[in-house]
Amino acid sequence: MSVPEFNEIVESNDQTEARRYHLESLRELVGNVYPNKFDRGVIQDGITIISNQKATITNVVEFARPIKDKHISDLPEGEKPLDEQRDAANAELNGYHVRIAGRLAVPPRVMGKAAFVHLSDGVSRLQIYARKEDFTVLKNTGDSRLSTLDSWTAFGLFDHGDFIGVEGFLFVTKTGELSVHVETIRFLAKAMFPMPDKMHGIADPELQRRFRYADLIASSLQVEHDGLTTREVFERRAKLISGMRRFLDDAGYNEVETPMLTPKATGAAAKPFATHHNALDIPLYARVAPELYLKRLTVGGFEKVYELNRNFRNEGLSMKHNPEFTMLEFYCAYMDVNGMMDFSEAMIKESVQKATGGSLQVKYGENEIDFSKFERISMMDAVEKYALEGRNPHGNEGASSSSEKDQNDTLPTGRVSALFEEYVESKLIQPTFIIDYPKSISPLSKASPENPNIAERFELFINGMECANGFSELNDPQEQYERFVDQMKEREGGDEEAMVMDEDYIRALSYGMPPAAGIGIGIDRLVMLLTNRHSIRDVILFPHMRPERREDEK
RNA sequence: GGUCCGAUAGCUCAGUCGGUAGAGCAAAUGGCUUUUAACCAUUGGGUCGAAGGUUCGAGUCCUUCUCGGAUCACCA
Numbered sequence: 312m313s314v315p316e317f318n319e320i321v322e323s324n325d326q327t328e329a330r331r332y333h334l335e336s337l338r339e340l341v342g343n344v345y346p347n348k349f350d351r352g353v354i355q356d357g358i359t360i361i362s363n364q365k366a367t368i369t370n371v372v373e374f375a376r377p378i379k380d381k382h383i384s385d386l387p388e389g390e391k392p393l394d395e396q397r398d399a400a401n402a403e404l405n406g407y408h409v410r411i412a413g414r415l416a417v418p419p420r421v422m423g424k425a426a427f428v429h430l431s432d433g434v435s436r437l438q439i440y441a442r443k444e445d446f447t448v449l450k451n452t453g454d455s456r457l458s459t460l461d462s463w464t465a466f467g468l469f470d471h472g473d474f475i476g477v478e479g480f481l482f483v484t485k486t487g488e489l490s491v492h493v494e495t496i497r498f499l500a501k502a503m504f505p506m507p508d509k510m511h512g513i514a515d516p517e518l519q520r521r522f523r524y525a526d527l528i529a530s531s532l533q534v535e536h537d538g539l540t541t542r543e544v545f546e547r548r549a550k551l552i553s554g555m556r557r558f559l560d561d562a563g564y565n566e567v568e569t570p571m572l573t574p575k576a577t578g579a580a581a582k583p584f585a586t587h588h589n590a591l592d593i594p595l596y597a598r599v600a601p602e603l604y605l606k607r608l609t610v611g612g613f614e615k616v617y618e619l620n621r622n623f624r625n626e627g628l629s630m631k632h633n634p635e636f637t638m639l640e641f642y643c644a645y646m647d648v649n650g651m652m653d654f655s656e657a658m659i660k661e662s663v664q665k666a667t668g669g670s671l672q673v674k675y676g677e678n679e680i681d682f683s684k685f686e687r688i689s690m691m692d693a694v695e696k697y698a699l700e701g702r703n704p705h706g707n708e709g710a711s712s713s714s715e716k717d718q719n720d721t722l723p724t725g726r727v728s729a730l731f732e733e734y735v736e737s738k739l740i741q742p743t744f745i746i747d748y749p750k751s752i753s754p755l756s757k758a759s760p761e762n763p764n765i766a767e768r769f770e771l772f773i774n775g776m777e778c779a780n781g782f783s784e785l786n787d788p789q790e791q792y793e794r795f796v797d798q799m800k801e802r803e804g805g806d807e808e809a810m811v812m813d814e815d816y817i818r819a820l821s822y823g824m825p826p827a828a829g830i831g832i833g834i835d836r837l838v839m840l841l842t843n844r845h846s847i848r849d850v851i852l853f854p855h856m857r858p859e860r861r862e863d864e865k
Numbered sequence: 866g867g868u869c870c871g872a873u874a875g876c877u878c879a880g881u882c883g884g885u886a887g888a889g890c891a892a893a894u895g896g897c898u899u900u901u902a903a904c905c906a907u908u909g910g911g912u913c914g915a916a917g918g919u920u921c922g923a924g925u926c927c928u929u930c931u932c933g934g935a936u937c938a939c940c941a
Contacts, residue, residue, distance in 0.1 A: 509876095
């Protein structure tokens with residue numbers, strides 16, 4: 312196997328050569344060009360107010376803003392503050408020393424004997440102002456510092472994207488922008504590659520996903536953008552997930568982790584990834600769902616239990632499908648499907664608000680999705696409402712619609728679910744629970760007490776996408792055994808996705824499982840809705856891509 | 866897997882009817898001590914995704930391939 316040269320990875324061109332030259336020149340001036348740490352802080356009168364890890368650029372900007380606003384506020388666009396306003400602000404701001412660190416968010420604007428540049432911590436940016444013969448660069452090897460002349464030379468070797476740490480005092484410029492008047496600078500790390508285009512970021516979706524780090528840099532350095540930046544998408548994703556965790560924790564749920572590598576791929580109708588354990592010499596499968604493990608835990612006495620983690624399905628990729636995706640599954644003892652719909656609706660509403668910053672309405676493409684109300688409609692009624700438009704689902708002209716409900720148990724379920732998938736799903740834009748599923752397509756679900764052919768099961772559709780799936784859990788081991796046998800028959804009949812017999816699960820149910828309801832919520836799809844992203848690959852940091860191939864391997 | 870679209874400088878993109886390869890940003894050099902998409906001047910930078918074909922001549926037309934996007938079928 313041939314190992315590529317460093318210069319093949321960091322491709323040599325005029326951009327990288329310039330940066331390489333700057334790096335070597337800096338090494339001669341400051342010694343170690345990749346120092347191990349930099350202490351940050353905000354200091355007044357020699358007393359540290361905000362120290363070290365908390366003194367991000369964002370925190371420093373938030374700290375200084377009210378001080379500036381006291382003297383200069385509501386400045387109209389393009390207007391400069393009055394001299395006396397600025398003097399008053401600076402009289403106070405100059406008393407604060409700050410040590411901040413960040414990435415050069417722009418190429419330095421050097422004007423002969425003074426320079427401006429913005430530093431970014433990924434969220435906020437803060438301008439620094441360095442004046443020739445007015446600051447020094449600290450050496451990173453030894454305790455000494457450069458002469459002011461060498462310091463100015465070193466400053467000229469900083470590139471857009473480098474990391475530096477600076478110490479200085481706060482002030483506002485003539486244009487009213489909060490800035491740091493630099494006294495000392497420490498070089499922290501070099502960017503060998505040029506930064507993404509400041510106006511357009513990374514435009515090619517392949518490169519956005521393949522080089523997500525560069526895409527994230529672009530979203531913090533880009534000057535203007537429409538909608539959420541890539542960074543904001545993943546911040547919103549994190550807020551949704553933490554909102555859900557908090558909601559469940561507060562409701563008394565236990566978070567657990569069940570096996571990712573399982574001897575049997577069960578719990579969902581899906582094709583698994585297969586692997587092999589060498590020491591045990593057995594096949595293992597990446598899990599397709601944690602469902603049966605979580606229900607074993609309800610047998611074991613965890614009345615409320617959840618797992619928020621990845622599932623793996625060896626199926627096609629699409630706008631809505633990634634080989635690994637994140638699912639929240641939870642189970643609650645003594646609850647039925649109706650209680651579960653109530654609870655999960657409340658949970659989704661609250662965590663959507665946490666994610667959006669309070670709003671229950673989000674724009675998704677042409678649609679506005681309103682999370683404030685969730686409709687509930689049976690699959691049969693949905694088919695009548697959206698698909699048949701007056702025709703009856705049996706194909707018998709003249710049958711009245713009132714009699715159709717009574718005939719649910721005699722309907723060919725294949726026809727209903729086919730009609731549903733073909734005509735109804737795409738019309739379910741607003742959050743809608745579809746209820747009353749045919750039992751035959753719900754092998755882990757309990758039957759309705761009113762109708763033995765209907766499963767107490769629901770799926771939540773939003774913008775035509777299935778976002779959640781829940782039911783009253785089947786806890787009769789004998790019936791579960793028979794359902795597994797039926798599944799195995801379908802498997803033998805050629806259905807690769809039909810479930811396999813899980814003997815230990817039957818054994819677990821035979822110890823007694825309380826009545827319970829459960830749900831699985833597709834987190835990625837929910838994040839798509841909340842961030843107006845139309846491909847699941849845009850809400851997964853590192854989605855699956857074909858591996859890169861080098862020229863000599865082709 | 867089917868269909869449609871795309872790949873040109875480090876980045877974002879033009880490139881007309883087949884006739885000398887272009888711009889902005891970025892880079893380099895010089896100027897500028899409150900700029901902010903800094904500005905002014907100068908300079909360098911190209912295997913036009915790959916291979917083959919048609920042609921006097923191909924970024925442009927044709928074929929095949931690679932990668933990506935959109936869309937359809939299966940999956941959540």
